[in-house]
Amino acid sequence: MRPEVDVDGIVDFTRRLVRVPSVNRPGQGEAAAVAEVVALARSWGWDPMVEEVAPGRPNCVIRLEGGLPGKTLLFEGHTDVVTPGDPEAWTRDPFGAELAQGRIHGRGAADMKGGLSAMLHAARAIELAGPFPGTLLLAVLCDEEEMMIGVHDFVRRGHARGVAGAIVCEPEGGEVCLTQKGAIRLRIDLEGTMAHGAMPQEGHNPIVAATQIITALTDIERDYRTDPGEHPLLGLTHLTPTHVAAGSLPQLNVIPGNGVLTVDVRTVPGVDHVELMHRVGSAVEQVANSTGVDVTVTVLVDRPATETSPEDPIARAVIDAHVEVAGVDPVIGGVPGTTDGTILWRDAGIPVVVYGPGGKWIAHQADEYVEVDDLVLHARVYAAAALRFLSS
Numbered sequence: 001m002r003p004e005v006d007v008d009g010i011v012d013f014t015r016r017l018v019r020v021p022s023v024n025r026p027g028q029g030e031a032a033a034v035a036e037v038v039a040l041a042r043s044w045g046w047d048p049m050v051e052e053v054a055p056g057r058p059n060c061v062i063r064l065e066g067g068l069p070g071k072t073l074l075f076e077g078h079t080d081v082v083t084p085g086d087p088e089a090w091t092r093d094p095f096g097a098e099l100a101q102g103r104i105h106g107r108g109a110a111d112m113k114g115g116l117s118a119m120l121h122a123a124r125a126i127e128l129a130g131p132f133p134g135t136l137l138l139a140v141l142c143d144e145e146e147m148m149i150g151v152h153d154f155v156r157r158g159h160a161r162g163v164a165g166a167i168v169c170e171p172e173g174g175e176v177c178l179t180q181k182g183a184i185r186l187r188i189d190l191e192g193t194m195a196h197g198a199m200p201q202e203g204h205n206p207i208v209a210a211t212q213i214i215t216a217l218t219d220i221e222r223d224y225r226t227d228p229g230e231h232p233l234l235g236l237t238h239l240t241p242t243h244v245a246a247g248s249l250p251q252l253n254v255i256p257g258n259g260v261l262t263v264d265v266r267t268v269p270g271v272d273h274v275e276l277m278h279r280v281g282s283a284v285e286q287v288a289n290s291t292g293v294d295v296t297v298t299v300l301v302d303r304p305a306t307e308t309s310p311e312d313p314i315a316r317a318v319i320d321a322h323v324e325v326a327g328v329d330p331v332i333g334g335v336p337g338t339t340d341g342t343i344l345w346r347d348a349g350i351p352v353v354v355y356g357p358g359g360k361w362i363a364h365q366a367d368e369y370v371e372v373d374d375l376v377l378h379a380r381v382y383a384a385a386a387l388r389f390l391s392s
Helices: 007-018 031-043 109-128 149-156 206-226 273-291 313-326 341-348 372-391
Strands: 049-054 057-065 067-078 103-105 132-141 163-168 176-180 182-191 238-246 258-267 294-303 332-335 352-354 369-371
Touching: 007 031, 007 103, 007 109, 007 372, 031 057, 031 109, 049 149, 057 109, 057 149, 067 109, 067 341, 067 372, 103 109, 103 372, 109 132, 109 369, 109 372, 132 149, 132 372, 149 341, 163 313, 163 341, 163 372, 176 313, 182 206, 182 273, 206 238, 206 258, 206 273, 258 273, 273 294, 294 341, 313 352, 313 372, 341 352, 369 372
Parallel strands: 067 132, 067 163, 163 352, 176 332
Antiparallel strands: 049 057, 057 132, 103 369, 176 352, 182 258, 182 294, 238 258
């Protein structure tokens, strides 16, 4: 028998979470959102474990033993959200959690408080249906939107040990995503020499160095678009400059003494990050030598591209459960960004599927929303997939 999920409970708890402005910004944090999770868990008789990763930034870990021998399945989600941005861009209160025409509106409704609510209620439905094989591990983590300190802490404390598969409940529009792009984020500091704009030969211009580095990155990107080329689910590798600045207060007749360039690199499977960074380092060194500007490259983030076989038990369980519940084959897709699953995959060796309620392209936009029907569908698939996986 299929475990019966609490539809009203999923909707109500999603709205409770959306009303919490757990924006990933200094001075804010996820503590209030985790408090909501803890209260729900304790009302069900669960024993949630709260671990502070940084001040005001806790993880919550819940372990449910099924009572029968079996393996461990991890459901994972995060409590932080990105800023709503300009409130004038929204037609509704970003933290109002308004329910209208079958949709819950607000920042985080899709990314990913709806997924959190769905996974928690799926686990509750499984528990209420009776003994089940193995263990359900629920990870409610902080800081996915920035440095992913939550999942790093989760792995470091040993919670991922023995996990046989993971479902990351990010919004993917019904797609079963078996692969996701890797990410490298770079900060490039440029130290030049100030000079009069009329006498550029007396200085070393960090702006010139930055433009030459950007040109070199474009050449490197072009090579990776040829080899390994376009991934069928993820597209192409990108090396994208995201910020460039020089000096403090610009003056039209002054060459600034310093500058900074940031770069967001997104890779597909088959791209060796060590080799890519060697090429970037060589290009930066050439620019430094030709311009006289000292250049320092700092790697802020390095996350691998991941790929799970469609025949892996966790992939098979989610695909078959989607067919069982939705009545149609799912689209097999890829995650254009990165999720906490990259760390679970790399550092804990866990096969990962990313599958969750909400539109794939709606995250971080104004007027974010999630369909109630989508929440319920995914909760039912989570429950069916868990039982398939734990019984296999």
